[in-house]
Amino acid sequence: MLAKQADALIQPLGTAFLCHSKGYLLTAAHTINLADKLFVVPARPIDQFNPSTVSGQVTALPVMVAQYDATNDVALLKFVEIEATVVVPPNIWGDDDMTPTGASIGYLGFPYSHVGQHALKVSAGVISAKVLSLAGTKQFQFDAMVEAGNSGGPLVDVATGQVIGVVSGRFSPVGMGGGVMIGNHPLGTESTISYATTISYGKQLMKSEGLSV
Amino acid sequence: MCDLPLDVDEFRSLIGELVPAHQQSQVLSALELPGATETDFDQLGTALTGEQSGSGFIFYTSTGAHSKVSLWVAIKAEMYDLFCTKSNKYTAERKEGVLTVKNIVTIIATAVAASFNVALGVVTGAVTLALMCVLKVGRNAWCAINEPKLAAPN
Numbered sequence: 001m002l003a004k005q006a007d008a009l010i011q012p013l014g015t016a017f018l019c020h021s022k023g024y025l026l027t028a029a030h031t032i033n034l035a036d037k038l039f040v041v042p043a044r045p046i047d048q049f050n051p052s053t054v055s056g057q058v059t060a061l062p063v064m065v066a067q068y069d070a071t072n073d074v075a076l077l078k079f080v081e082i083e084a085t086v087v088v089p090p091n092i093w094g095d096d097d098m099t100p101t102g103a104s105i106g107y108l109g110f111p112y113s114h115v116g117q118h119a120l121k122v123s124a125g126v127i128s129a130k131v132l133s134l135a136g137t138k139q140f141q142f143d144a145m146v147e148a149g150n151s152g153g154p155l156v157d158v159a160t161g162q163v164i165g166v167v168s169g170r171f172s173p174v175g176m177g178g179g180v181m182i183g184n185h186p187l188g189t190e191s192t193i194s195y196a197t198t199i200s201y202g203k204q205l206m207k208s209e210g211l212s213v
Numbered sequence: 214m215c216d217l218p219l220d221v222d223e224f225r226s227l228i229g230e231l232v233p234a235h236q237q238s239q240v241l242s243a244l245e246l247p248g249a250t251e252t253d254f255d256q257l258g259t260a261l262t263g264e265q266s267g268s269g270f271i272f273y274t275s276t277g278a279h280s281k282v283s284l285w286v287a288i289k290a291e292m293y294d295l296f297c298t299k300s301n302k303y304t305a306e307r308k309e310g311v312l313t314v315k316n317i318v319t320i321i322a323t324a325v326a327a328s329f330n331v332a333l334g335v336v337t338g339a340v341t342l343a344l345m346c347v348l349k350v351g352r353n354a355w356c357a358i359n360e361p362k363l364a365a366p367n
Contacts, residue, residue: 031276067332071235071260
């Protein structure tokens with residue numbers, strides 16, 4: 001879980017995932033403000049029973065923004081103040097062009113983490129289209145409804161187990177909202193058409209950082 | 214302090230050297246923009262720093278809890294401090310003949326990156342744009358335009 005420091009509290013922003021053994025993570029650029037002090041709260045082992053809501057003290061590891069691409073909505077984060085050596089499986093990166101429309105996908109994230117849902121959630125769908133954003137960014141469109149807090153999570157091709165994208169958002173029939181809000185939730189923005197930036201942009205940031213991909 | 218001319222070739226070289234590959238085309242586009250105004254640079258700068266919300270019909274699914282502090286304004290404030298004031302912070306840099314565009318970008322980017330939570334390369338593109346704006350608009354005009362917004366209160 002990606003979070004920021006707000007006074008003495010940790011405030012969830014979205015999701016980030018480990019991408020390189022030298023202590024780097026990928027996320028979506030829009031989840032962060034470059035002025036914020038950022039942390040990641042490690043996910044608990046996903047196959048054990050964990051509290052769905054975490055309260056009190058948590059382990060929060062400070063990270064900084066190493067590379068940032070707002071246009072394509074990806075950011076590379078790096079652990080700071082700690083020597084982080086993490087295990088990232090080999091051959092985890094998929095290929096934008098090789099993943100076919102119709103492929104089964106999974107995605108991981110922390111939806112509604114800002115209102116107390118702190119369990120890492122695995123969700124599923126299929127690639128419903130390959131599209132270009134208004135900015136020309138290659139995106140996977142998939143048939144699921146990503147929620148607030150999912151942004152920055154990995155999109156995984158189930159057949160290969162490879163990461164093929166970074167979750168970004170969903171289609172909103174009413175645009176960015178601006179209408180009626182209930183409990184800080186904009187009505188009318190729901191749809192089961194979601195988007196992930198293809199992983200090639202994340203790999204480009206890692207290359208810019210001098211990391212082998 | 215010395216007034217730097219806008220040397221297009223110098224900027225091109227600087228962009229190739231200091232600005233990350235994924236931002237270079239955006240920064241170069243500002244160099245080619247005829248009659249660019251400060252508003253144009255504000256648009257480009259906030260695009261690089263991720264401060265433009267919204268992308269057509271895509272609803273971003275972060276929690277929206279990030280702060281509203283503007284890195285672009287912070288960069289412009291540093292430019293203002295350097296070019297438009299006699300503050301102690303940049304006394305050495307203002308000496309005649311010391312400043313080059315590369316020096317300025319490095320100095321301002323270092324100051325901004327140190328104040329925030331980012332690596333140097335994250336801000337060099339936006340800092341290059343901000344400097345380009347000062348030189349395109351002209352230092353005196355730029356200072357006058359920005360005085361109400363960026364001048365520190367007495």
